Amino acid sequence: EDQVTQSPEALRLQEGESSSLNCSYTVSGLRGLFWYRQDPGKGPEFLFTLYSAGEEKEKERLKATLTKKESFLHITAPKPEDSATYLCAVQAGSQGNLIFGKGTKLSVKP
């Protein structure tokens, strides 16, 4: 069964304290791995797509990496405005539907 597991469930950081979020997955025939950011009461906002092991993408303080079993979202010197829930999803199947993890809720304190 296709599955996505994110850890930790919640992460509290001080402003400027770098860290990483993990997304491990089991899927037959990975077509892509996606990272989204979701603010409370809002829909997910697209961040990155990764397609193959070894691929890396960067955007401001965020960097996403991919291996054959997991993906990491590295946050460098985070700011309070980076506080949000970060969702990981894998694309699989003939329809290319997304299977989401439960997310990591990130809180960055000033």
Add this chain to the structure above:
Amino acid sequence: GAVVSQHPSRVICKSGTSVKIECRSLDFQATTMFWYRQFPKQSLMLMATSNEGSKATYEQGVEKDKFLINHASLTLSTLTVTSAHPEDSSFYICSARDSFAQPQHFGDGTRLSIL
């Protein structure tokens, strides 16, 4: 670019009422649209997938007669929750993409509360 607009953002209504939620892609053609349901501290659960001009494909356990989906154009999909009951209260989110290889872009969701 890639903006998806979802309305209404919040609905409060009585049990037995039918509720329609609209999802529009504003600056791209949405070949495929998706409807999700999200419970607190849970992941997004896919309810159905719709391609423009075709019948929606529902996920296992989702009642197609209760959750009516219409995708009549390349920019608009609607979800109608028929005869809604308190257990249908949830956060409903739509998404759209223009091709298989592209990411899904999400609306801001609709908070549905059935009294």
